Amino acid sequence: MPRNKEFDYDEKLEAARNLFWRKGYNATSMSNLEEAMQINRSSLYMTYGNKHDLFVKSLVNYIAMKDRQYNEAAEKGKDPLESIANIITSVSKSAIQDKNCLFTNAVFEMALSDTKVNQLLKQQNLKAVGVFEKLLKQAKEQGLLNSDKEPRLLAHFLVSSLVSIYNTHIVFGDQKLTQQTTEILIASIK
Template identity: 35%
Template sequence: MARTKEFDPDAALQSALELFWRRGYEATSMADLVEHLGIGRASLYATFGNKHELYLKAFDRYERAGLTRIVRELSEPGPALPAIRAVVRRYADEASDEQLRRSGCLVTNTAAELAPHDPASARRVERNWDHLESTLHATLVRARAQGELPSDRDPLALARTLLVLMQGLRVVGKASSDPARVRDAAERTLALLD
């Protein structure tokens, strides 16, 4: 007779995500995961695979939640530019928040730590950025169609600029103790929308 799982895989995945997010991939060992999740090593491997597979599953969970929120925020009917400004300002606020900035963004952390040498992580980071860029682009196209964005502005170039700014805010915010640095950069970049 097969044994039933004595833990909630969904809760365990969320807990693993939080540990990876806080500590990073390399600094988190399987022993750390076993201890943090309170799950036996064999059960962990049987449910999630090895540490790398668990990390990728945690990344996918993080990505779904983040992209769902941004798509929802940028897809609301009505004026588009206020929604874009709100998302960028939220990124700046989170990047300068004392508690949030320590962990940073799991996508940005993965881009810096794993993507240069891990093709599976690199593909996930690119997928995330492609999705974010296309969402920003669609919102900027809508803004131009609604007369909010001057017709001489290139929505794709602006979407790419905002993507790089938003990811940069996460990197600089994680390492800098000066919140004005990220907030000033965000406001200066948002001025491109005027």
Template identity: 40%
Template sequence: MPRNKEFDYNIKLEIARNLFWEKGYHATSMHDLVSTLGLNRSSIYDTYGNKEELFLKCLVDYSKLKENQYKKGSSVGKKAIDNLEFIIRDVVNQTLKDNKACFIVNTIFEVASTNNQIKALLNKNGVILQTILEEKIHQAQLDGDIKSSKNPIIIARFILSTFSTFWSHYILSQDEKEIQEMVDFLIEQIKK
């Protein structure tokens, strides 16, 4: 008869994600995972798989969190432009609160260029987030709140790529006010 797990799957997954997020995929060893999770290797392998499989589970879980964050922002306010502005500010503020780059952004730079499975997962998540933004942009254009007739896909891609730029600037400046001014500027430009 198999033993019942004596730990919470999701809590340990979050702990593993935070370790990968802090150290990076390559620098995190199985020894680190065993030590940080407080589980033996066989429990980790039986529950989550090997290091790469555990990392993928962490990435899928985080991707769902980001998708939910965007969806939540999509329902705040009555107008699409309000939703769009909320999403942008919420994502930037979350990054500043976490005091680290988005887990997805870190993974793009560290792993995506050499791991096709991770690259595919990140592309899939990117399409979901981009689609949420596109819909809000398109509606804001129809409402007249975004004057530009630029393709919403281009604007959405630009917004997504800008998030990592805000973080890289913050690393150097450590000035939240500057980041908020940059966010204000981005939103002003989107509305033109």
């Protein structure tokens, strides 16, 4: 008779996610994962698969967490442009607080060499583009957006610029510069 698992799946996945988030994929060893998750290697493999499988699950978990964060930020907006500004501000606050981003790390560390990770990142980017595009179209219809730019193209620009907020904070560690970068990005859509 197989042993029952004596740990919380999501809690251990979060521990792995946080380790990958902090160290990156390549710098994280199976021993590091065992220690951070506080489970033995056989339980890790049986429950989560190999290191790559665990990373993918961690990335999916991280993306879901960020989706919730951005949806909550957007819902607080009184109009579409304020919703966009709230999302961008939410990213800036995360960059300052967390000082890192698993999504951004995965873009630069794995997107070119790992098809599965690239697919997840592309899917999430397109989802975010869709959210921004919808809000930009609403803003145009309501006369709030005077830009002559195509909403889909502007949405792509906004999504790629979110990574620049993390990049600025990771590289320079300057809260004021990160906030100024955020303000410039928000001003670019008005």
